[in-house]
Amino acid sequence: MTIVNEQGLTEKEFLEQYDSSKYPKPSLTADVLLFTIDSIKNTNYKKNDKKVLKLLLIKRKNHPFIQHWAIPGGFVDIDEPIDMAALRELKEETNVEDVYLEQLYTFGQVNRDPRMRVVSTAYMALVDREKLNPRAGDDAQEVDWFAIEREVVVPEKMMEYDDFIEKTQTVKLKLLNDAIDYEISCTLFISEKLLGRNIKRTVEIIDQECLAADHGKIIDYAMNRLKNKLEYTQIAFNLVPEYFTLSELQQVYQVISGKEEKPAGFRRKIKDMVIETDHMQNSKGHRPAKLFTYNKYWHLK
Amino acid sequence: MTIVNEQGLTEKEFLEQYDSSKYPKPSLTADVLLFTIDSIKNTNYKKNDKKVLKLLLIKRKNHPFIQHWAIPGGFVDIDEPIDMAALRELKEETNVEDVYLEQLYTFGQVNRDPRMRVVSTAYMALVDREKLNPRAGDDAQEVDWFAIEREVVVPEKMMEYDDFIEKTQTVKLKLLNDAIDYEISCTLFISEKLLGRNIKRTVEIIDQECLAADHGKIIDYAMNRLKNKLEYTQIAFNLVPEYFTLSELQQVYQVISGKEEKPAGFRRKIKDMVIETDHMQNSKGHRPAKLFTYNKYWHLK
DNA sequence: CGAATAGTGTCTGTGAGACATTATCGT
DNA sequence: ACGATAATGTCTCACAGACACTATTCG
Numbered sequence A, B: 001m002t003i004v005n006e007q008g009l010t011e012k013e014f015l016e017q018y019d020s021s022k023y024p025k026p027s028l029t030a031d032v033l034l035f036t037i038d039s040i041k042n043t044n045y046k047k048n049d050k051k052v053l054k055l056l057l058i059k060r061k062n063h064p065f066i067q068h069w070a071i072p073g074g075f076v077d078i079d080e081p082i083d084m085a086a087l088r089e090l091k092e093e094t095n096v097e098d099v100y101l102e103q104l105y106t107f108g109q110v111n112r113d114p115r116m117r118v119v120s121t122a123y124m125a126l127v128d129r130e131k132l133n134p135r136a137g138d139d140a141q142e143v144d145w146f147a148i149e150r151e152v153v154v155p156e157k158m159m160e161y162d163d164f165i166e167k168t169q170t171v172k173l174k175l176l177n178d179a180i181d182y183e184i185s186c187t188l189f190i191s192e193k194l195l196g197r198n199i200k201r202t203v204e205i206i207d208q209e210c211l212a213a214d215h216g217k218i219i220d221y222a223m224n225r226l227k228n229k230l231e232y233t234q235i236a237f238n239l240v241p242e243y244f245t246l247s248e249l250q251q252v253y254q255v256i257s258g259k260e261e262k263p264a265g266f267r268r269k270i271k272d273m274v275i276e277t278d279h280m281q282n283s284k285g286h287r288p289a290k291l292f293t294y295n296k297y298w299h300l301k
Numbered sequence C: 001c002g003a004a005t006a007g008t009g010t011c012t013g014t015g016a017g018a019c020a021t022t023a024t025c026g027t
Numbered sequence D: 001a002c003g004a005t006a007a008t009g010t011c012t013c014a015c016a017g018a019c020a021c022t023a024t025t026c027g
Helices: A011-017 A082-094 A215-232 A235-239 A246-257 A263-273 B011-017 B082-094 B215-232 B235-239 B246-257 B263-273
Strands: A027-040 A050-060 A073-075 A102-107 A118-128 A140-160 A164-177 A182-195 A198-209 A274-281 A289-294 B027-040 B050-060 B073-075 B102-107 B118-128 B140-160 B164-177 B182-195 B198-209 B274-281 B289-294
Touching (some): A027 A082, A027 A215, A050 A082, A164 A215, A215 A235, A263 A274, B027 B082, B027 B246, B050 B246, B082 B118, B140 B215, B235 B246, B263 B274
Parallel strands (some): A027 A118
Antiparallel strands (some): A140 A164, A164 A182, A182 A198, B050 B140
């Protein structure tokens, strides 16, 4: 290419004189929200296990946010794709690998980190609890699963102003760890404004205990995405073993959406997404359930 | 906070000795895909105007990609939120302001830019064609709207391997400008792989004319998002004036989704999203149409 | 009047929600 | 037998798609 720019430079000359360090740059990190569904054994032998949504967090062992719990993640190397950085950091900090990542959102507020400007691209992954064994790595003292509970503190309120409508709500995210009997919490003020023909959702952290940076916001964002994608994709099948009963699958849906489903309706809804097998789940004190598998041809519709 | 880390430093001491320039950082840019719907006057006085989806592009006047067309955007300042950078660059380069942005995706491939590692967060905005008047700014020789056409070059093909299913397709994006009779094109190889229970969509640029960097991929991504959001949100109303006829709205839906709608069905589908007014659209050589407005209470469902 | 679009009514099949009913285990 | 879950059938109502039909304008 022999085109020259306004300074009379060819592309080659331009690239040789270009100095990318002229301006200060934000740092870029990649974070991974690893979700799973865990089973809580029921004492009554007849009843099925209870399912809970859990998130993997690490306890930071360095400043900033030392001894706070955080979403695993870290800096993106200069010659490394963002998703690779996410996987690498996840492996380094929690020993988890071979998961499928989906990019969520890039958080770029100016004061997210006290050290410097840090922009963070968040990814989400869903895994079957049985398949992996997280273990603390370099930058983390501890790694553990936390059950997520979302409690509405101030119920939804709608206000109408001259030029917009606003719906607000205050929510408390609780992250519970039974094993070490520990609770992390984060209170969020959520506002949905209708400006013109667009809904702008903003989330502010009002109060926070032992959770790093703006990770409460990120968790909230991820849970919303999870809930939405549940309805029109096959993501739920990531949270269930190869063979599963329809009741298990139904519970996964219920735990994530927060809505109860009727067995008959649920079965109808997901009938095209699953394939019946000959295997059975026995020894449960009640009628055994057929095991199903994901129908991999479903998404071709 | 008096907690010390493994080197015995308090948070204050840690922050004072922290040097964020130890590692090289990627550069961060923010790009804006500005979509609109344009009307093409019909020569037959009886027929309605034809609607076309258009995208705003700028012609670069410096390396790299000099004289190529590109999505407007630029570097994020160190103390500036990403969305603010997107708005600022849009204003600087195209003189467009007061639009509502939605974050799309962050593109972080390693070789996107020949100068250095550049990570780019893409935003999308939808505007009413009548409301704004783009005009070339600092970094751009020219600014113009391009009609988007998507032509399937190699039709969808499905292949089944041992451990995954792959659906591939080759598509040619054409960006047409009538005024200067100019066509930009970009041929994309699109693959959708079902790996485990996750669909991984990858897009590769096979061939490209006069389009900068990986902007063809970004446009493809945005169009998909647009198509999806059309079905379950109110975004279409951004592309239509305050008062509009249902036929106009229907055309917007059709142009974006690529699917024809039956008037009766369409009216039923969007009936709760619009409010009838007393105004009429006349002088069209056929029965006048009622004008409608967006029902701002719709999203409260 | 003719061409074009606007707008409504009707029919029919599908599908979702509610409910009831039957099946089958372990103790 | 009892308690629990599994699995299916039935009824109804709402709605989506297809189609036909009427209404209204400009030239």
